[in-house]
Structures are given as C-alpha cells and as structure tokens.
C-alpha cells in the first residue's frame with residue numbers, strides 16, 4: 001500500500017473527528033465571547049483523551065488562527081493526530097500553483113511538513129475543475145499532502161474530480177459536506193451511495209446542525225449570533241424530533257440527543273466532525289461512538305426527520 005492509500009485507509013477507520021471552525025472564528029461562533037483560547041485548548045486535550053485523533057481545520061477559519069492554534073497544540077501532543085485542512089478559492093487565486101502555495105502557508109501555521117488530508121473548501125467559479133485537481137495532485141507529489149479531498153462538491157463535480165485525479169493515480173479521499181438529521185440532501189440525491197461505491201469517505205459537517213440537535217435551543221431560547229436568523233423559522237418545528245431522540249437515547253442507557261444525532265450519522269456510513277467550544281461538549285459528543293442505534297431506530301429517526309423537514313435546504 002502506498003502513502004496516499006494509507007491516508008485514505010485512516011479516514012475509513014475513523015469514526016469521529018473534531019471540527020476546528022470554532023477556534024478563532026468571531027463572526028459565526030463569537031470566539032472571544034464566552035469562550036476563548038484556554039477553552040479550545042482544553043477541547044483539543046479532551047478530544048485526544050477520548051481517542052478522537054482527527055482534526056478538521058481550514059486556512060479560512062479565524063483567518064488562519066485555527067491552524068495556528070492547532071499547530072501549537074500538536075507540538076506537545078503524544079498520539080499522532082491526523083490533520084485535515086482546506087484551500088479557499090479566493091477570487092484572486094487564479095492559477096493551479098496557488099493551491100500548493102496556500103498549502104505551504106498552512107503547513108507553516110500548523111508547524112507540519114505534511115497534512116493528512118488537503119481539501120478544496122468550495123468549488124470555484126474561476127478555477128476550472130482540471131486546475132483544482134492539478135493543484136491537489138501537485139500537493140501530493142510534493143509530499144505536502146498525504147491525501148486529497150474536496151468539500152461542498154455536488155455529485156457531478158465530485159465524480160469529475162475523482163476521474164481527473166484517477167488519471168494521475170491519486171484517489172479522491174473524501175467529500176466534506178453538510179449532513180445531519182436536519183439536512184439529508186446527500187442521502188436523498190444519491191451522493192452518499194456514490195461515495196460508498198467509489199471508496200470516497202463522506203465527511204459530515206454540521207452533524208449537530210450547529211447545536212440545534214443537542215436540544216438546547218428552542219423558540220424561547222434561540223441560538224446566539226447569525227444562527228438565530230439562520231434557524232429562526234425551523235426552531236419551532238424540531239421539538240418532536242428532539243423528543244424522539246431523547247426517548248431513543250433513554251433506551252440506550254441515557255444517551256443524549258447530541259449522542260443520538262452523531263450515532264445516526266455514523267450508522268449512515270459517514271464520518272461526523274462535530275465542533276465544540278468547551279471540553280464538556282466534546283466529552284459528550286465522544287459518547288456518540290462505541291454503540292449503535294438499531295435499524296428500526298434509524299428508521300424512526302428518518303421518518304420523523306422527513307415529517308418535520310419535508311423540503312430540503
């Protein structure tokens with residue numbers, strides 16, 4: 001097995017990762033208000049203690065701060081932590097060379113020689129798919145990325161990226177997309193099945209629907225910041241799903257709604273990467289692994305999700 005395939009094998013044996021968008025992001029998550037550097041460091045340490053050894057960051061998170069913080073934490077960490085980061089296709093990045101150049105800057109912030117997974121954060125209207133995959137291939141060939149993936153790619157673009165990389169003998173390791181009990185597009189449009197067929201790991205972002213699936217938010221207690229507007233109309237509808245998640249959790253010795261939500265993603269064959277602001281959150285989320293919802297429970301959750309969410313985003 002070559003180095004690239006080893007990177008991919010790791011993705012397929014990992015059940016849960018940790019998202020690091022919260023580390024340094026003020027706009028969406030309010031970094032510096034109610035939580036800060038000491039908290040995210042404690043989140044990292046708690047994740048490592050819980051054997052969560054895969055962290056997803058991006059150059060865009062906190063304008064590089066997320067990568068910098070992770071780089072600091074990696075230095076003192078004993079087990080090998082697998083690191084995924086992302087290239088953001090800013091409109092001034094117009095050549096394939098901008099991809100290895102951006103990765104070089106990420107590696108400096110991360111204080112690493114190589115990342116385990118380098119992803120294109122979003123498809124670009126300016127860089128062709130061919131340019132994007134050429135840039136990714138260069139990262140692998142230079143030894144700066146062990147494996148490469150995409151994010152927010154629809155099925156057609158994902159298949160094109162897969163085919164284009166295959167010509168260079170490089171597998172498309174992953175597609176990181178929105179997937180939760182409140183957003184099942186990738187399941188319904190066939191992308192998850194295509195990923196399974198082709199050995200592409202579907203990495204599920206926002207698996208807790210940005211906190212909604214923990215059950216702590218309601219119309220009376222909406223989430224702070226932009227999420228209030230983003231989810232204002234959906235909040236009144238989710239109570240029956242939260243109730244069902246609670247009931248099912250009770251049948252598994254008191255698993256919480258967050259743990260049921262994450263286990264549901266795992267049962268579907270995807271890799272959830274929940275974000276956390278405080279160590280207690282990641283400790284709870286870690287309990288979403290190590291057990292399994294029954295097929296009948298997954299079915300009940302699907303049905304309830306369909307009832308409250310008949311039209312997808």
Ligand SMILES: NC(=O)c1ccc[n+]([C@@H]2O[C@H](COP(=O)([O-])OP(=O)(O)OC[C@H]3O[C@@H](n4cnc5c(N)ncnc54)[C@H](OP(=O)(O)O)[C@@H]3O)[C@@H](O)[C@H]2O)c1
Nearest residue numbers: 019020021151205206207208209210211214274275281284
């Ligand atoms: N590729 C992309 O375009 C993309 C897009 C989005 C996310 N991502 C990645 O996916 C990761 C996860 O997605 P996400 O952060 O959007 O959403 P998420 O994981 O669904 O939700 C994370 C938020 O939920 C709350 N939370 C988490 N665990 C909790 C618990 N046990 N109890 C109570 N509240 C809890 C926290 O916020 P509060 O405490 O403020 O409620 C936390 O910030 C990100 O960190 C990032 O790495 C990628």
